[in-house]
Amino acid sequence: MLRSATHDASVVTVEFDTGTKARFHAIWLRDNALDPETRAPGNGQRLITIGDIPSDISVSAAEISNGDLTVTFQPEGKTVTFPADWLAEHGYDRDQNRPMGRTAPDITTWGRGIDAPSADWDEVHANPSAKRGWLAAVAEYGFAKLTGGPTEPESLLKVADLFGYVRETNYGPYFEVRTEVNPTNLAYTGLGLQAHTDNPYRDPVPTLQILYCLENSAEGGDSIVVDGFRAAEKLHEQNPEGFALLAGYPARFEYKGSDGICLRSRRPMIELSPDGELVGIRFNNRSSAPFVDVPFDQMEAYYAAYRQLGEIIDDPAMGVSFKLEPGESFIVDNTRVLHARLGYSGAGSRWLQGCYADKDGLLSTLAAMEMSQPEAAE
Incomplete structure (x- = not known):
């Protein structure tokens, strides 16, 4: 009033x-x-x-x-x-001088020790409250698991159907992560992968990624997720000048591994909104192209900050790990949360399918559910 x-x-x-x-x-x-x-x-x-x-x-x-x-x-x-x-x-008559590198008030950053947000397949399909809680966890924490799902191929497409649409790329509507131990082809190896965001060479990047497990009888191969926003916060605390360099100059990313495909982007590793809010992380050593937009007298400091950010991301205290069982999946905000995989060996197989979707669909579905059932959202 x-x-x-x-x-x-x-x-x-x-x-x-x-x-x-x-x-x-x-x-x-x-x-x-x-x-x-x-x-x-x-x-x-x-x-x-x-x-x-x-x-x-x-x-x-x-x-x-x-x-x-x-x-x-x-x-x-x-x-x-x-x-x-x-x-x-909608008032705007307030102090607008807010700190650079801050996160939005509805985001919670995290490290090792957090219980991975999780929901049950049948529950989210049958119970709007369970579905809303799962979507809200992705919005707040940047990732969430889904357990108890079917083990038929393409089940991951039903995950995307819960909130939006699959974003098709040159990899198709979805891609196979099918790696067998003792393979006949070195493309199917059990090597580990450093924590990374996917497809930083796209503009815009896919904002959500879904990985769905169909088989996982191999030893090891645990999935790891790292909060890139928390890593950026740590860098800002430890080295504000380095943080400013990674946010202030664009990195370059490139992919040209397939005939007829040459994807390139020019975006900062740490992306801020014009008023200083942290809105994105791009980190993928395999897809980095030569950095040519950093002034000569800043390049060594830029690389030192890049190394420091990598060390923070690689710190075991930053990661949450879990092993997906058949019928389990997880979704990550690809503008924020990095994912990794431990190497694995021994007898067995590991088969995941992955796809991309867009965060605007998830946030729209969540907002619409909260507007239609505000008392349940409290």
């Missing part, structure tokens, strides 16, 4: 019943008006352009009506009501 409102031609100042005050510009209020001539009923899309708003827009009246704000704009003579809770949610 609002307690009071004052205004001049260009600014409206409101006081909430909590005693908090907030200011809103006339142009901002008019652009975000909630009336049906400004916003389409139903989908909420804006029906006007910035050019439709008079350049001399001003406020001629602002008053409280049933706890909400009613504003009249000139020269249009248009009156619009703004709910108090909507104004509180």
Whole structure:
């Protein structure tokens, strides 16, 4: 609820019943008006352009009506009501000087010792609350397991169907990770893989990866996940200048291992939003191309920071490990969480299938579920 409102031609100042005050510009209020001539009923899309708003827009009246704000704009003579809770949610009159390298408030970073978020296949397919919890874990922690699933090939596509769509690449709608011990072809080896994000040479990168286990009778081969955001936080704590170098200059990544394919990207290893929020990690030694965008006098320091980030990522205290059983899968936010595999040997086989999807579908599904069942989301 609002307690009071004052205004001049260009600014409206409101006081909430909590005693908090907030200011809103006339142009901002008019652009975000909630009336049906400004916003389409139903989908909420804006029906006007910035050019439709008079350049001399001003406020001629602002008053409280049933706890909400009613504003009249000139020269249009248009009156619009703004709910108090909507104004509180969208206020921007606050200190915007936030620390560089911070994570979003709904993200929790982690290291070894965290219990891997997990859900049951049948539960997430039958119970909306279980599904919402699984999606929320991916959003908060960047990864989650799914257990008790079928062992038929292509079952991973049903995982993507829970929230969105498979993102097809040059590898197809999905790819095989089928490696047999004592192979006849060295392509099918049990070598370990350093923690990495997938496909950093794409622009944009696939934002989610699903790995689904169909067979796993080999010794070893545990999966490991590492929180790249936590690694970046540690680098920022230990070496803020090095953090700034990895965030401030683009790395280069490349893949040209197949005929007719040459993928390249130019993006930083640590990606920040313009206001300093940590939004992405790209780390993959196998796909790194020569770095040519770092000034000569900064290159050695850049490589020192790169080495330090790698050492943090390789620290066993950073990783959460688990061995997938047939019918189990895990999903990772590929813009944040790195994944690795321990080497394995002995008798047996290991067969996984993998695919990519996009995080916007998962976040959209989660947000829609929370809006439709807000009491269950609390």
